[in-house]
Structure formats: C-alpha cells, structure tokens
Amino acid sequence: MPAVDGSAGGEGGAAELVFDRVTKRYPGRSEPAVNSLSLVVPAGEICVLVGPSGGGKTTAMRMVNRLIDITDGDITIDGNSVRDMELTRLRRGIGYVIQQVGLFPHMDVAGNIGTVPRLLDWDRARISRRVDELLELVGLDPQQDRGRYPAELSGGQRQRVGLARALAADPPLMLMDEPFGAIDPITRDRLQNEFLRLHRELRKTVIFVTHDVDEAIKMGDRIAILRQGGVLAQYATPDEILASPADDFVASFVGADRGLKRLSLTRLGDVELEPPPPNGASDGAPTATEATSLRDALSLMLTNGGRALVVLGADGRPVGSVTVDMVSATLSNGGGRRPAASA
Amino acid sequence: MIASLSHSLITAQTVIPKFGHADDCVRQNRTFCWGWFSDHWDDVFQPALLDHIKLTLIAVVVGFAISIACAIFAYERGWFERPFSVFAGVLYTIPSLALFQLLVPVTGLTELTVEVALVSYTLLILFRNTLTGLREVPEDARDAARGMGLTARQMLWRVEVPLAVPAIIAGVRVATVTVISLATVAAFVVDEGLGAPIFAALQSSFNTEFIAAGALAVLLALLADALLVGFQRLVTPWARAGGTR
Numbered sequence: 001m002p003a004v005d006g007s008a009g010g011e012g013g014a015a016e017l018v019f020d021r022v023t024k025r026y027p028g029r030s031e032p033a034v035n036s037l038s039l040v041v042p043a044g045e046i047c048v049l050v051g052p053s054g055g056g057k058t059t060a061m062r063m064v065n066r067l068i069d070i071t072d073g074d075i076t077i078d079g080n081s082v083r084d085m086e087l088t089r090l091r092r093g094i095g096y097v098i099q100q101v102g103l104f105p106h107m108d109v110a111g112n113i114g115t116v117p118r119l120l121d122w123d124r125a126r127i128s129r130r131v132d133e134l135l136e137l138v139g140l141d142p143q144q145d146r147g148r149y150p151a152e153l154s155g156g157q158r159q160r161v162g163l164a165r166a167l168a169a170d171p172p173l174m175l176m177d178e179p180f181g182a183i184d185p186i187t188r189d190r191l192q193n194e195f196l197r198l199h200r201e202l203r204k205t206v207i208f209v210t211h212d213v214d215e216a217i218k219m220g221d222r223i224a225i226l227r228q229g230g231v232l233a234q235y236a237t238p239d240e241i242l243a244s245p246a247d248d249f250v251a252s253f254v255g256a257d258r259g260l261k262r263l264s265l266t267r268l269g270d271v272e273l274e275p276p277p278p279n280g281a282s283d284g285a286p287t288a289t290e291a292t293s294l295r296d297a298l299s300l301m302l303t304n305g306g307r308a309l310v311v312l313g314a315d316g317r318p319v320g321s322v323t324v325d326m327v328s329a330t331l332s333n334g335g336g337r338r339p340a341a342s343a
Numbered sequence: 344m345i346a347s348l349s350h351s352l353i354t355a356q357t358v359i360p361k362f363g364h365a366d367d368c369v370r371q372n373r374t375f376c377w378g379w380f381s382d383h384w385d386d387v388f389q390p391a392l393l394d395h396i397k398l399t400l401i402a403v404v405v406g407f408a409i410s411i412a413c414a415i416f417a418y419e420r421g422w423f424e425r426p427f428s429v430f431a432g433v434l435y436t437i438p439s440l441a442l443f444q445l446l447v448p449v450t451g452l453t454e455l456t457v458e459v460a461l462v463s464y465t466l467l468i469l470f471r472n473t474l475t476g477l478r479e480v481p482e483d484a485r486d487a488a489r490g491m492g493l494t495a496r497q498m499l500w501r502v503e504v505p506l507a508v509p510a511i512i513a514g515v516r517v518a519t520v521t522v523i524s525l526a527t528v529a530a531f532v533v534d535e536g537l538g539a540p541i542f543a544a545l546q547s548s549f550n551t552e553f554i555a556a557g558a559l560a561v562l563l564a565l566l567a568d569a570l571l572v573g574f575q576r577l578v579t580p581w582a583r584a585g586g587t588r
Contacts, residue, residue, distance in 0.1 A: 067490055
C-alpha cells in the first residue's frame with residue numbers, strides 16, 4: 001500500500017524521482033554543498049550517488065525526505081514536490097536506511113519493524129503479519145528473531161532488520177545511506193546480493209549513497225558521480241561510465257582498471273559464444289558456467305596460459321567456448337551490458 | 344499523658360515512664376531488647392515506619408514530576424539547563440536542618456515544611472540524570488526516527504524518554520535512599536517518621552528504641568533500592584540484552 005500520493009503502479013508501487021536544479025547552500029560557506037543537481041531516476045531503478053567526501057551525496061539524499069532543507073530548485077516524487085507535502089506524511093512514505101542502522105535499542109525486532117505501520121495506525125494483527133512476512137523476506141527467522149533486541153543481533157542481522165523496517169509500509173521510494181558500509185566484506189557481499197535479488201522482486205525506486213565505486217557499479221542501475229562542491233560529474237549506467245568516463249575526474253575516480261570492472265558487469269551467458277569444441281577436444285580445458293563474469297573468465301584464461309574456456313550450461317554440458325580475443329572485443333565494441341533483470 | 348500513665352502503673356515493681364513493665368534488658372539498657380521492640384511494634388515502630396514511607400513517597404513522586412518536566416524542558420530548550428541546575432544545586436547544598444529553620448517561619452511546623460525540604464534534595468539528582476539520559480540517546484536512533492516520520496512529540500515519548508529510563512531510575516534510586524535518610528531529620532519539625540523514636544531515644548539514651556528505628560530506616564532504604572532495581576529490570580529488559588549498552 002504506497003503511502004505517498006500518486007505513486008506509480010506496479011505490484012508494490014515505485015515512484016519516479018526527479019531532482020530539478022537542486023541546490024543546498026549552508027550559511028557562511030562560499031561553496032554550495034549541492035550545486036544545481038538535476039537528474040531523473042526512473043521508477044523502479046536503483047540510482048547510486050557516489051563520489052569523494054565533500055561531494056554532497058548524503059546531503060542530496062537527505063533533501064529528498066527533507067531531513068535537510070532545499071535551498072533552491074525542487075525535488076519531485078511522481079510529479080509531487082516534496083516541498084508541498086506534509087513532512088511526516090512525506091517521510092512515512094519513504095523507506096529510510098542508514099549506515100549505523102539506527103534501530104531503537106529498547107524495542108525488539110518486531111517493534112522496530114512495526115514503527116511506521118504503527119504510525120500509520122495499522123491494526124495489530126496486520127502489523128504482526130507484515131513483520132513475519134518482512135523477516136522472511138530479509139532472511140531472518142520470524143519465530144526466533146522477532147522477539148530479540150538489537151543488542152542481541154550481529155551487524156549483518158541489524159542491517160537486515162533495518163532494511164525490513166524501511167520496507168514495512170511498502171514505500172514506493174527508498175533512501176539508503178551507505179547501508180552496508182559498517183559491515184564486514186563477506187557479509188556485505190552477501191547483503192548486496194540479497195538486496196539486488198530483493199530489488200528485482202520489489203522494484204522500488206532506490207537512492208543509494210556510497211563512497212565505494214565498486215559497490216556503486218555493482219548496485220546501480222544508474223550512477224550519479226558527484227564531485228567536490230556538489231557538482232554532478234556524470235550520470236549514466238555503470239557500463240556507460242566505465243566505457244566512456246565524462247572527464248578525467250570520473251576516469252580517475254572509477255580507476256585505471258575500469259576495463260576490468262566493466263567486464264565484471266557482463267556474464268558469459270550474456271555474450272554470444274563460439275560453438276563448443278567437438279567432443280573430446282576440450283579435455284583439460286578450463287571451464288566456467290554461464291553465471292561467470294567476463295572478468296573472472298578472463299582471469300581463468302590468463303592463469304591457464306591463455307587457453308579458450310569451455311562454458312558449461314546448467315546441466316553441466318558444454319554450451320560454447322570463449323577466448324581472450326572475444327573478451328577483448330566486447331570492450332572495444334561496447335558489448336558489455338548489464339544483465340537484464342533475469343528473474 | 345506520661346504522668347497519668349505512671350500514676351496508673353504505680354503499683355508495679357519497676358516502672359520506667361513510657362516503658363511499662365521493664366524487664367532486665369530494658370532496665371540495664373542493653374544494646375537491643377527484642378521483647379520491648381516487639382511489644383512496641385504496633386504503637387511505636389509500625390506507625391513511624393508507615394509515616395516514613397509516606398513522607399518518602401510524596402517527596403520522591405513530587406520531586407520526580409518536577410524534575411522530569413524541567414529536564415524535558417531543558418532538553419528541548421537548552422538555555423533552561425543552567426538556571427535550573429544552579430537553583431537545584433543551591434538547594435542541594437543547604438544543610439537540611441538549616442533548610443527546615445528557613446522554612447518553618449513560612450510554612451510552619453507542618454508536613455508541608457518537611458516535604459518542601461525533602462523534595463528540594465531530589466531535584467538535582469533527578470534533573471541531572473534525566474537530562475543526561477535524554478542526551479545519551481544514540482544519534483543514529485534519532486536520525487532514523489526523524490527519517491521515518493516521527494513527530495518531535497512521538498520521538499520524545501516513544502524513543503527518547505524510554506531510552507532514558509535506566510538513567511532516570513538510577514536517579515530515582517539515589518533520590519529515594521537520600522530522602523529515606525533525610526526524612527529522619529523531619530522529626531525536628533513534625534512528630535512523624537522513624538526520626539521521632541530516634542529523637543526520643545537520643546533524649547532518653549535508650550538503646551533499643553534508637554537502634555530499632557535506625558535499623559528500620561536502613562532496611563527501608565535497602566528494600567526501596569532493591570525494589571527499584573527489580574522494577575528497572577522489569578521495564579527495561581532491553582538494557583540487559585546482549586550485555587551491551
């Protein structure tokens with residue numbers, strides 16, 4: 001049940017978010033924190049705001065739910081200006097996830113997740129059902145975990161609860177401020193993957209702030225790179241940014257290995273493969289699956305003396321092969337693309 | 344009254360005024376006479392104890408209400424912290440006997456005098472602890488609450504005050520024990536509470552009465568403190584969870 005007026009259709013509902021020449025100026029500072037930022041986030045997409053500190057990415061995000069006031073310009077959600085919406089109503093309709101999670105230590109998991117539904121006056125039974133549903137969704141155990149207190153949870157579990165809490169009232173828009181920033185790398189990777197899976201299901205519009213370019217590339221449908229002074233340096237898909245950085249700043253920010261990063265966006269299943277070698281000829285050749293990224297495939301080939309790689313299908317039988325030249329060709333002809341939302 | 348009492352008992356072997364038929368223990372004024380204590384539980388100690396509890400309860404409840412209200416106000420309007428701290432601090436430093444002396448001309452030899460004095464000793468600790476508790480609410484919890492659309496009121500009553508409860512109860516514990524101890528001095532003003540038998544015993548230097556009343560005051564303080572600890576465990580199960588915070 002989308003809580004923001006006029007949210008777009010879709011199962012859970014997602015909203016189009018538009019920044020229209022948004023500027024934030026703090027009194028007494030010569031440089032604005034965000035400088036005339038304009039971008040459109042299509043409904044249901046993850047837009048990552050990334051950049052060095054001082055780039056104003058968190059400031060830009062916090063202007064959406066007006067935790068920070070907009071100095072100039074406007075932000076609209078499905079055409080409605082956030083300036084015109086009643087503050088509490090606006091915020092209750094937007095999922096909010098922060099790095100330190102901000103769980104309420106005095107409430108158990110169920111109490112935390114039910115925060116916004118309680119504010120919206122849902123009845124108890126409905127809240128309770130929703131809590132169970134959400135716990136399952138974020139990979140926690142409704143029976144075991146709903147009565148636990150935040151202090152009893154690990155960092156990863158806390159962030160799962162934080163995510164469930166943000167999703168509680170099924171908001172069409174989510175704001176996530178470095179949500180996985182304080183979590184160990186292995187858990188972070190798992191949470192990122194789970195969030196992407198979740199997003200494919202729920203299709204919310206997401207503003208995702210991070211300072212980590214690799215996370216941006218992994219999570220974003222689109223990436224907005226902000227530079228010092230809150231200026232938008234480039235807004236494009238990860239592939240576009242890696243293939244053709246707008247300027248030297250973007251190029252150095254995404255790193256000299258941007259070619260390799262770009263390869264990690266594409267899986268073997270997404271490219272046209274050579275026919276598999278005839279039976280028997282592939283004995284001893286390195287193998288990979290269709291889910292292997294081009295980057296990993298390249299690495300495999302290089303460690304095996306540059307030999308072609310046999311690609312195995314889901315049934316374990318060869319479906320094709322790939323060579324170093326082919327991988328190199330995908331970079332030069334712009335063939336790298338984000339895997340479609342394969343459900 | 345004492346005259347008539349001694350008159351009516353004039354025939355008994357050894358009668359000490361107010362003490363009735365004194366046994367050996369009482370006559371020799373030994374450290375503690377159980378017999379005398381249990382004989383006078385109903386007419387001396389129980390009423391004194393109940394009065395003492397009443398004096399304490401009123402003082403702590405009134406002091407709590409004033410302090411919480413002022414602490415919340417100071418939390419929202421920072422400027423109020425200083426003047427109230429100075430006010431409560433000055434009250435706290437006035438010796439209790441001097442404070443009674445100052446109040447008697449205004450409020451007379453009444454319970455009100457006692458309560459005003461007792462309340463004034465609770466303010467500083469309760470105010471400080473409440474304010475500190477509110478200020479120690481983690482900033483991330485506050486940010487999340489704001490971001491989810493809680494109003495300032497909702498944030499205060501659903502997040503900030505509940506999280507300040509351990510600090511508030513810690514303050515109530517100190518205030519309660521302080522008041523129980525100070526309320527014995529109230530006997531200077533009104534003939535109430537465990538201070539009354541203590542004063543009587545100071546004049547007669549009768550050990551049993553003195554020790555019994557003093558011990559009851561100590562036991563009351565310990566019991567009140569234990570009850571408050573239990574109460575805190577009951578209302579803040581989260582504070583023990585996971586052993587952190």
